Amino acid sequence: MKTTPLHDNHIALGARMVNFADWRMPLHYGSQIAEHHQVRRDAGMFDVSHMTVLDLAGDQVREFLRYLLANDVAKLKRPGKALYSCMLNERGAVMDDLIVYFMNENRFRMVVNAATREKDLAHIRKAAAPFAVAVRECADLAMIAVQGPNARDKTHQALVAFMDSRIPFLSPVSSGVNKDSDEAATPAALAPFFAREYGELFIARTGYTGEDGYEMIVPADRTAVLWRELADAGVKPVGLGARDTLRLEAGMNLYGQDMTEDTSPLESNLGWTVAFDPTDRDFIGRRALDARRGREKYKLVGLRLEGRTIPRPHQKVLGNVGDGEITSGSFSPTLDRAIALARVPVGTEGTCMVEVRGKQLPATIVKPPFVRKT
Amino acid sequence: MSNVPEQLQYAKTHEWVKTEQDGTITIGITDHAQEMLGDLVYIDLPDPGRIAEAGQELAIVESVKAAADIYSPVDGEVAEVNNALGDAPELVNTDPYGEGWILRLRPSGPIPADMLLDASAYAELAANEAE
Numbered sequence: 001m002k003t004t005p006l007h008d009n010h011i012a013l014g015a016r017m018v019n020f021a022d023w024r025m026p027l028h029y030g031s032q033i034a035e036h037h038q039v040r041r042d043a044g045m046f047d048v049s050h051m052t053v054l055d056l057a058g059d060q061v062r063e064f065l066r067y068l069l070a071n072d073v074a075k076l077k078r079p080g081k082a083l084y085s086c087m088l089n090e091r092g093a094v095m096d097d098l099i100v101y102f103m104n105e106n107r108f109r110m111v112v113n114a115a116t117r118e119k120d121l122a123h124i125r126k127a128a129a130p131f132a133v134a135v136r137e138c139a140d141l142a143m144i145a146v147q148g149p150n151a152r153d154k155t156h157q158a159l160v161a162f163m164d165s166r167i168p169f170l171s172p173v174s175s176g177v178n179k180d181s182d183e184a185a186t187p188a189a190l191a192p193f194f195a196r197e198y199g200e201l202f203i204a205r206t207g208y209t210g211e212d213g214y215e216m217i218v219p220a221d222r223t224a225v226l227w228r229e230l231a232d233a234g235v236k237p238v239g240l241g242a243r244d245t246l247r248l249e250a251g252m253n254l255y256g257q258d259m260t261e262d263t264s265p266l267e268s269n270l271g272w273t274v275a276f277d278p279t280d281r282d283f284i285g286r287r288a289l290d291a292r293r294g295r296e297k298y299k300l301v302g303l304r305l306e307g308r309t310i311p312r313p314h315q316k317v318l319g320n321v322g323d324g325e326i327t328s329g330s331f332s333p334t335l336d337r338a339i340a341l342a343r344v345p346v347g348t349e350g351t352c353m354v355e356v357r358g359k360q361l362p363a364t365i366v367k368p369p370f371v372r373k374t
Numbered sequence: 375m376s377n378v379p380e381q382l383q384y385a386k387t388h389e390w391v392k393t394e395q396d397g398t399i400t401i402g403i404t405d406h407a408q409e410m411l412g413d414l415v416y417i418d419l420p421d422p423g424r425i426a427e428a429g430q431e432l433a434i435v436e437s438v439k440a441a442a443d444i445y446s447p448v449d450g451e452v453a454e455v456n457n458a459l460g461d462a463p464e465l466v467n468t469d470p471y472g473e474g475w476i477l478r479l480r481p482s483g484p485i486p487a488d489m490l491l492d493a494s495a496y497a498e499l500a501a502n503e504a505e
Contacts, residue, residue, distance in 0.1 A: 032412055308436065309418070309436060309441075
C-alpha cells in the first residue's frame with residue numbers, strides 16, 4: 001500500500017484509515033457526517049494526494065488532447081482555464097473522468113483518478129505515441145483540496161504563513177516575476193474553474209463537493225506544512241467518506257460506479273461534456289458514439305427517497321417503463337434522507353420503487369444536483 | 375483498541391448481550407461494530423411483541439457505509455425497543471453500551487451455550503478483524 005505525505009498527520013488525528021486504490025487513505029476522523037456539515041457550513045480539507053497528476057508537454061499537446069478527450073480543449077483559450085472531460089475507449093465508453101488545465105500552449109496539466117492510474121497511463125502513452133508530446137506523471141507532487149463557503153478566505157490566511165518568502169505574490173520585494181498588480185497575482189483573484197501556479201504551488205479553483213474552494217497541488221515535502229497552516233487557519237480535516245456524500249449531493253458522478261468502461265457518457269448524464277462540434281474533430285470513441293447517438297437505452301438520474309434506508313449500488317429500481325439499477329446511494333446529511341444515482345430506461349419519469357433487502361421503497365426521480373449552492 | 379466491557383457477553387456477529395435482573399436481555403452492537411460501520415443513520419427496529427428464534431435477524435443498523443443485521447441470540451419475544459434511536463441513531467456511535475442499546479428480549483428458554491463469547495474471547499475476535 002502506498003501512503004501520502006500526510007499519512008502521519010492522519011494517524012495523529014486518529015483517522016480511520018482504509019485501503020483505497022492501492023493507497024492508505026483516511027475514511028473519517030471520527031464522524032463523517034460532522035465532516036460533511038463542516039464542508040457545507042464552513043471549510044474542510046481533504047488529502048487527495050492519491051489522485052494522479054500528469055503533465056503533458058510538447059508542440060502538439062493541444063492537438064493531442066483534442067484527440068484523446070471527449071470534451072474539446074479548443075474551448076480553453078485563457079491560460080489557467082480548466083475543463084472537465086471524459087476519456088473514452090474505442091467503444092465510446094468511459095475509461096475515466098478527469099480535469100485538464102491549460103497552463104500554456106506547450107503544457108497542459110491533467111488530474112485523473114487513482115483507481116484508474118495504470119490503465120490511464122498505458123492508454124494515454126499509447127495514444128500519444130504519434131504526437132510530439134511528453135507525458136510525465138508527477139509522483140513528487142501531493143494534493144490538498146479545501147472546500148466550503150469559508151474555504152477560500154481561510155486558505156488565503158494559511159498561504160500567508162505557508163509562503164514566507166517563497167512566493168513572489170507575498171513578498172513584493174522579491175517580485176519581478178509578476179508584472180501584474182499584487183491583487184491580480186494572488187489566488188484571491190482566481191476565477192471559478194481557473195488555475196495558476198504560484199511558485200511551487202499550483203492552485204485551482206475547482207473541487208468535488210459543489211462548494212467553492214481550491215484544489216492545491218504541492219511538492220510532497222511541503223504538503224505537511226501546508227496542511228498544518230490550513231489547520232491553524234481553522235480548516236478541519238475531512239475524509240473520503242464525506243467526500244463521497246458531498247459529491248453525491250452535488251450530483252457529481254464517481255468513476256467506477258456511475259460510469260464505467262461499459263457505459264456511454266450519454267447514458268451517464270455526461271452528454272454535456274462531450275463536444276460533438278466541430279463535427280470533423282476526431283476523438284477516441286467518437287465513431288462508436290456517433291453510431292449510437294440519440295438511441296440511448298438508459299439514462300442516469302437522481303433518486304430522492306423518503307426515509308433514511310440507503311439504496312446501495314446494483315439494487316434494483318422499478319420504474320414506469322422498466323427496471324434499472326442503483327449506481328451510487330448514500331445518506332444526504334444536508335437533506336436528512338437517502339439519495340441515489342440510478343441508471344434507468346430512457347423515458348423513466350415521476351416516481352419509482354427501489355428494492356432494498358426485499359422491501360420496496362418509494363423514490364422520486366430528480367435531476368441532480370440534490371443540493372444546490374447559490 | 376475498542377472498548378469491550380468485562381461484564382457483558384458477546385455474539386460473533388458483534389452484538390453485546392446483557393442479562394437483566396428481571397430475566398430480560400438487552401442487546402446492542404459493540405464499540406468495535408460501530409467503529410467498523412461508521413456514522414449510523416437509521417436503525418430499523420422490530421415491533422415489540424415480535425417472536426424471534428435464536429439466530430434470526432431482529433433489527434437492521436444502517437450506516438452511511440453499510441447495513442448490518444442484528445441477530446437474536448435466543449428464542450424469545452421483543453419486550454422493548456429503544457425508540458430514542460429513531461431521532462438519534464448516532465447514540466449507537468457515541469454510547470454503544472449505554473444510551474445506544476437497541477432492544478430488549480424476553481427469552482423463552484436459555485441462551486444456547488455456544489451462542490455467546492466472554493469479553494476476552496470477543497476482544498480477540500475484534501482485534502483480529504480490525505485492520
